[in-house]
Amino acid sequence: MELAPPDPAILARRTEIVAGLKALVPDGVVSDRSGLAAFDGDALTARRQAALVCVLPRTKEQVAAVLKFASDNAVPIVPRGAGTSLSGGALPRADGILLGLSRMNRILEIDFENRCVVAEPGVTNLAITRAVEGRGFYYAPDPSSQIACTIGGNVAENSGGLHCLKYGLTTNNLLGVEFVTIDGNFVRLGGKGGSAGGFDLLGIVAGSEGLLGIVTEATVRILPKPPVTRTLLAAFQSVPDAGQCVADIIAGGIVPAAMEFMDRRCIEAVEAYSAPGYPRGAEGVLLIDADGIQAEVDDAIARMAAIARNCGAEVREATDEAERTRLWAGRKAAFPAMGRLAPDMLCMDGTIPRRMLPFVLARMAEMSEQYQLGFCNVFHAGDGNLHPLIIFDVMKPGELERAEGFGADILKLCVEVGGVLTGEHGVGVEKRDLMPIMFSDSDLAQQQRLKCAFDGAGLLNPGKVFPTLSACVEQGHMHVKSGRMPFANLPRF
Amino acid sequence: MADISVRSEAEVVDAVCEARERRRTLEIVGAGTKRAFGRPTHCDDILDVSGLRGIVTYEPEELLLTVLPGTPVTEINELLAANGQRLGFDPGDWGPLLGARANSGTIGGAISADVCGSAAVRYGRARDQLLGYRAVNGFGEAYKAGGKVVKNVTGFDLPKLMCGAMGTLGVLTEVTLRVFPKPSLSRVFSARAEPREGLALLRKIWSSPLEATGLGYADGTALIRLEGEELPLSEKAALLRTIGGELVEIADGDRRFHEIADGTGFSSMSCDVWLLTLPPANAADVVRDLSPPLWCADQAGGTLWIGTDQPMHEIAARFGGRARLLRASEARRANVSVFPPEEPARAALTRAVKAAFDPLGVFNPGRMAEGL
Numbered sequence: 094m095e096l097a098p099p100d101p102a103i104l105a106r107r108t109e110i111v112a113g114l115k116a117l118v119p120d121g122v123v124s125d126r127s128g129l130a131a132f133d134g135d136a137l138t139a140r141r142q143a144a145l146v147c148v149l150p151r152t153k154e155q156v157a158a159v160l161k162f163a164s165d166n167a168v169p170i171v172p173r174g175a176g177t178s179l180s181g182g183a184l185p186r187a188d189g190i191l192l193g194l195s196r197m198n199r200i201l202e203i204d205f206e207n208r209c210v211v212a213e214p215g216v217t218n219l220a221i222t223r224a225v226e227g228r229g230f231y232y233a234p235d236p237s238s239q240i241a242c243t244i245g246g247n248v249a250e251n252s253g254g255l256h257c258l259k260y261g262l263t264t265n266n267l268l269g270v271e272f273v274t275i276d277g278n279f280v281r282l283g284g285k286g287g288s289a290g291g292f293d294l295l296g297i298v299a300g301s302e303g304l305l306g307i308v309t310e311a312t313v314r315i316l317p318k319p320p321v322t323r324t325l326l327a328a329f330q331s332v333p334d335a336g337q338c339v340a341d342i343i344a345g346g347i348v349p350a351a352m353e354f355m356d357r358r359c360i361e362a363v364e365a366y367s368a369p370g371y372p373r374g375a376e377g378v379l380l381i382d383a384d385g386i387q388a389e390v391d392d393a394i395a396r397m398a399a400i401a402r403n404c405g406a407e408v409r410e411a412t413d414e415a416e417r418t419r420l421w422a423g424r425k426a427a428f429p430a431m432g433r434l435a436p437d438m439l440c441m442d443g444t445i446p447r448r449m450l451p452f453v454l455a456r457m458a459e460m461s462e463q464y465q466l467g468f469c470n471v472f473h474a475g476d477g478n479l480h481p482l483i484i485f486d487v488m489k490p491g492e493l494e495r496a497e498g499f500g501a502d503i504l505k506l507c508v509e510v511g512g513v514l515t516g517e518h519g520v521g522v523e524k525r526d527l528m529p530i531m532f533s534d535s536d537l538a539q540q541q542r543l544k545c546a547f548d549g550a551g552l553l554n555p556g557k558v559f560p561t562l563s564a565c566v567e568q569g570h571m572h573v574k575s576g577r578m579p580f581a582n583l584p585r586f
Numbered sequence: 587m588a589d590i591s592v593r594s595e596a597e598v599v600d601a602v603c604e605a606r607e608r609r610r611t612l613e614i615v616g617a618g619t620k621r622a623f624g625r626p627t628h629c630d631d632i633l634d635v636s637g638l639r640g641i642v643t644y645e646p647e648e649l650l651l652t653v654l655p656g657t658p659v660t661e662i663n664e665l666l667a668a669n670g671q672r673l674g675f676d677p678g679d680w681g682p683l684l685g686a687r688a689n690s691g692t693i694g695g696a697i698s699a700d701v702c703g704s705a706a707v708r709y710g711r712a713r714d715q716l717l718g719y720r721a722v723n724g725f726g727e728a729y730k731a732g733g734k735v736v737k738n739v740t741g742f743d744l745p746k747l748m749c750g751a752m753g754t755l756g757v758l759t760e761v762t763l764r765v766f767p768k769p770s771l772s773r774v775f776s777a778r779a780e781p782r783e784g785l786a787l788l789r790k791i792w793s794s795p796l797e798a799t800g801l802g803y804a805d806g807t808a809l810i811r812l813e814g815e816e817l818p819l820s821e822k823a824a825l826l827r828t829i830g831g832e833l834v835e836i837a838d839g840d841r842r843f844h845e846i847a848d849g850t851g852f853s854s855m856s857c858d859v860w861l862l863t864l865p866p867a868n869a870a871d872v873v874r875d876l877s878p879p880l881w882c883a884d885q886a887g888g889t890l891w892i893g894t895d896q897p898m899h900e901i902a903a904r905f906g907g908r909a910r911l912l913r914a915s916e917a918r919r920a921n922v923s924v925f926p927p928e929e930p931a932r933a934a935l936t937r938a939v940k941a942a943f944d945p946l947g948v949f950n951p952g953r954m955a956e957g958l
Contacts, residue, residue, distance in 0.1 A: 204865075204867075205793070206789065206865075206866075206867035207865040207866055207867045207868075208792070208793060208866075209865075230793075250739065251739045251743065253737060253739075257736075257737055258736065258737075261710070261714065262737065262739070264714075264743065264746070265710055265714045274931065274935070278931035279931065280929075280931045280932045280935060281932075282932075284865070284906050284907075285865035285906050286863045286864045286865045286868075286888065286905075286906050286907035286908060287711075287863050287888070287908075288713075288908075289700055289711070289750065289863040289908055289910070290700075290750070290863065290908040290909065290910050290925050290926045291750075291908075291925050291926055291928060291932075291936065291954070292747060292750070292751055292755075292936050292939055292940075292954075293713055293746045293747055293749055293750055293751075294747075294932070294935060294936070294939070295746075296713055296743055296745075296746020296747060296749070297742055297743055297744065297746055297747050299743060299746075300739050300742070300743045301742060301743075304742075317793050317794055317795050318795075319795050320795055340647040341647075343647050343648070343649060343767075344646055344647035346670050346671075346767035346768075346769070347767070348766070348767060385795060385797065385818075386795055386796070386818065386821055386822060386825060387821065388817045388818040388820070388821035388822075389814055389815075389818035389821070389822070391817075391818075392814075392815055392817060392818050444733070444735040444736075444737050444738055445735065446645070446648055446650075446734075446735060447647070447648060448645075448647070448648065473737070476735070476736045476737040477648075477735055477736065477737065478737045511734060511735075512733070512735050513733040513735055513738040513740045514740045515738070515739050515740045516735070516737040516738060516739065517737060517739055518739070519739055520739075520740060520741065524740075528740075528741065531733075531740060531741075532730075532740075532741065533729070533730075535727040535728065535729040536729045536730050536731065536741075537741075538727070538729070539723060539727070539729045539731065539744065539942075539943070540731070540741050540742045540744065542942035542943070543742055543744070543747075543939065543942050543943075544742075545938075545942060546935065546938035546939045546941065546942040547935065547938070558741065
């Protein structure tokens with residue numbers, strides 16, 4: 094994957110652009126080399142690039158002014174929350190303004206009566222739960238970076254987490270946004286009452302990876318905390334058995350709160366790292382949560398344990414909260430545990446139909462041989478979202494390219510078996526060039542026309558998501574002056 | 587006016603290309619049960635998509651259903667029920683209310699008109715469950731969007747946009763929905779209460795871990811539906827009593843919820859019918875301000891059905907919500923905004939989005955607003 098060279102005309106105007114931004118956000122412009130180094134990438138660590146300049150607004154009016162400035166001066170804008178994107182969504186451009194929203198971090202309103210929180214984009218995911226847990230509520234989407242990642246970034250990436258199968262992704266828990274267009278106009282989409290009536294623009298803003306506009310306020314749904322959670326650990330001697338167990342649980346009408354699969358390599362790495370007490374020697378384990386009211390959880394746990402045993406698993410339950418926490422801490426430490434085995438890691442994110450799991454795991458083992466790179470698998474089993482972790486050393490010549498090749502082959506495989514390139518991490522720069530594997534020219538053309546409808550000049554996060562962004566005129570976007578479509582002089586709508 | 591029946595995506599492509607060439611507009615019609623919803627559209631031809639009918643794949647253990655959009659909702663409901671599953675958005679049947687046949691509406695129509703029912707309080711609307719689709723756009727191109735897995739963030743989430751777009755963005759030719767397990771037992775409880783108290787009770791339950799699959803209010807009665815297997819359901823019922831006090835269990839509860847979602851009570855009335863989506867805690871204030879002759883609530887007050895001849899956009903906006911004119915005479919729908927009016931910045935986006943999918947305005951022109 095190669096990034097386009099920066100526009101020399103913009104680089105030549107750098108001094109003037111920096112001065113222009115300082116006039117808009119006097120205390121929030123970073124333009125020195127060491128300052129910009131702090132913002133030179135995100136959690137796709139293999140890619141680094143310093144921005145032309147970074148601006149850190151405190152108010153939505155400043156955000157709008159920065160966008161208008163970018164628009165008037167034809168400078169690309171790259172939005173950034175906490176910089177935890179795993180797909181390079183916040184990777185800066187040498188010829189672009191990096192718009193950091195982390196200083197807009199106030200919770201504006203907590204409305205328990207309507208079960209929602211209104212927050213600025215820089216509020217962290219976990220801060221929302223912290224703000225409402227005293228009254229027995231929480232915010233359900235819980236990406237593993239939740240302590241750091243921001244709600245604005247969550248909206249841009251449509252972030253998931255461990256509990257998506259039961260509680261949905263960000264988009265299913267998002268009621269409304271205030272959003273600034275590239276022209277600097279504010280638009281409210283949805284609100285405490287949701288987004289019904291008119292085109293569901295809220296629905297396309299969620300997950301748009303910063304390509305359509307900048308969210309300056311998000312209204313999210315909060316949920317009553319389930320009174321009881323119980324956790325099962327099921328160890329399998331074969332991966333197909335684990336896959337069968339997952340299918341049988343779902344077919345049995347149970348929607349577990351979380352259901353995570355880890356393969357043998359992952360179990361070994363995690364045991365060596367933090368010894369949470371996973372059974373060594375198993376080919377795979379499933380870590381399963383049921384939550385809800387007592388009798389419902391008891392019923393689900395009993396049925397799931399029986400199903401797992403029926404599939405040949407050795408099953409045990411966390412006996413107390415301490416053990417429960419330890420078992421989950423092991424899962425959450427899978428990335429750092431693998432990280433100890435090599436300096437660099439690439440985390441893939443394809444989703445597959447669950448029934449294809451054994452086939453896909455076997456094929457990935459073959460690819461690992463072929464590319465001569467180690468990997469392990471963690472997997473949101475309930476929703477079929479795979480996270481193969483490829484380990485490599487960027488300092489060894491050729492390893493980054495091999496790792497990216499291995500990753501691309503895994504994602505191609507996911508698409509081949511009926512799945513998708515990314516379940517929750519986003520396309521970003523990482524999977525940009527793979528989009529044609531999943532989408533035909535006409536599929537991509539339709540998405541790009543939508544991009545043009547919001548950002549005709551292509552200034553918002555260019556170089557992300559789409560392999561080649563055709564000029565908007567080519568997409569037919571300008572054909573609006575037809576006799577059939579009286580766009581001019583439209584009355585209100 | 588020609589009536590063009592299509593039986594495949596290729597035939598849809600042909601029909602759209604021909605319409606483009608001849609500069610003719612198409613009204614997309616499935617079972618035709620919702621033709622009286624939306625601004626009147628005076629199209630040159632009818633594109634009858636009811637022949638795009640049938641189950642493509644149903645994989646209960648993947649919680650996935652792929653169907654052709656002309657498939658009747660009742661057929662889907664029967665198939666899912668036979669496998670212990672359900673459509674989460676639980677679409678009501680607007681046919682009789684809109685002067686059309688009962689039990690004949692299609693899944694494509696339910697998605698396009700953003701119809702939902704009582705269980706949506708737990709599972710969400712069509713937008714939360716349409717995972718992927720195939721369609722033909724106004725360029726005459728067949729394309730796909732979204733995916734056929736429950737978790738996917740690859741590219742723009744175009745399926746959201748198709749929900750509630752009233753067929754103005756394209757002709758759906760295949761839809762993939764996430765479905766949900768349906769517990770084997772269901773019990774409905776009711777309490778006579780003044781609107782404010784009744785709605786407050788519903789919200790209290792909505793904020794509890796009971797995961798109710800119906801929280802409605804009609805005819806001075808709050809209705810609560812709980813579901814589960816035998817033991818868990820008894821515990822839920824006991825918990826409900828600690829929250830809501832003495833409640834009466836009723837035998838015909840599912841019918842009562844259907845009547846709310848179908849707008850049955852409004853069928854015999856001559857006034858306009860509005861559908862408001864609101865922050866639930868504001869529903870009681872809206873009802874107090876209006877004192878409408880007939881109204882009912884669903885989704886703990888998040889949805890309000892109101893029989894009134896007054897336009898509702900302003901009051902809905904004042905209370906943080908949005909209104910749709912669901913039933914009115916053709917003349918009225920031509921003169922009163924059916925969908926919420928939009929301020930200039932949003933209206934510009936709406937027009938640009940329409941142009942991105944259908945620049946010549948082939949599909950259902952004017953159905954959502956003049957010029958759209």
